């Protein structure tokens with residue numbers, strides 16, 4: 001098999017065989033295919049797509065590119081959760097301690113920022129000392145002991161996805177249905193959970209902009225999961241504006257902590273409760289989603305979810321005093337208001353543009369080797385449907401370089417449309433599949 005021939009085959013719109021996909025993934029994982037050829041393949045797939053069989057083959061090849069984790073040593077039903085990625089999506093950080101405080105076993109593998117979206121692993125590294133590279137032994141022991149562990153992709157689990165994820169991030173090949181489905185499902189299958197709850201985003205800040213495409217993606221992932229004997233459910237949720245108010249690593253961690261304290265933004269709290277209720281039902285901790293929701297609310301109200309978060313940060317080597325004292329996190333040096341140019345109702349916030357503002361400020365990677373600035377980002381004060389007076393703050397920008405601050409401010413203002421007529425608020429949960 002020559003990689004050149006496979007690139008040409010896909011470039012010409014032909015389907016790859018199971019053997020070709022297996023060979024390509026094995027060779028790429030062991031370093032026998034250079035990034036420049038794999039980038040060309042990703043771009044060919046981006047334009048030509050993959051059929052159902054190719055997507056399944058790619059998922060299985062990536063899932064088996066390393067070890068398949070057995071979670072049999074963890075007692076109870078193990079439930080994982082994954083989002084297709086969005087702007088201001090700090091869901092896992094609030095959700096996992098909530099469901100763990102309800103008694104669910106959460107063994108979760110997360111990723112770094114991708115394209116214009118942030119990643120849980122980068123956010124967790126805001127805690128000094130937090131180790132996202134724990135061994136699988138540590139991972140399993142921690143889930144057994146405290147009910148929750150989150151690790152980044154190791155060299156052992158779905159290494160092909162780890163390499164492809166980083167490559168797609170910097171080659172504009174993220175937002176393709178088969179590549180997203182195989183990326184998510186390969187690591188979920190390799191990580192060994194019995195049940196998986198997916199948060200599939202739709203809207204301008206999502207990789208799937210149109211709701212029909214998000215539904216197709218969700219159905220594809222549910223099907224892959226079912227073929228592998230896993231219980232998979234998917235929530236289709238709004239990403240036509242940022243989730244919550246905070247966008248940017250440390251700012252989002254602080255908002256997740258506020259939410260665990262019961263003071264989170266309404267939309268974000270609603271999403272956490274919806275996903276939490278499904279996870280508890282899938283894990284047989286709650287008899288149905290309604291009971292699950294009440295359980296999630298209770299552990300927020302009685303403080304046990306926050307305590308679980310502290311326990312989790314500590315178990316992975318992080319400084320848990322930042323959970324009770326989030327003001328200890330470092331701040332950006334420039335904190336500036338973005339003022340509304342006129343009065344009216346916020347009609348639209350072009351969501352991926354807000355993610356790009358955060359990238360411009362330094363919150364995302366330009367190349368695979370780039371490091372990110374955890375302190376920068378934006379805090380929105382007005383969301384779609386809100387009224388704003390001329391000169392009132394639309395958002396606060398957190399930056400460390402004046403030039404970048406200026407560019408991001410202009411871009412943010414260009415992304416917001418203000419109408420003189422009232423505008424209705426977005427519906428957060430569109431539908432649930434599976």
Ligand code: URA
Nearest residue numbers: 084085179180183184
């Ligand atoms: N999340 C993933 O893990 N992979 C993708 O491709 C997109 C979102």
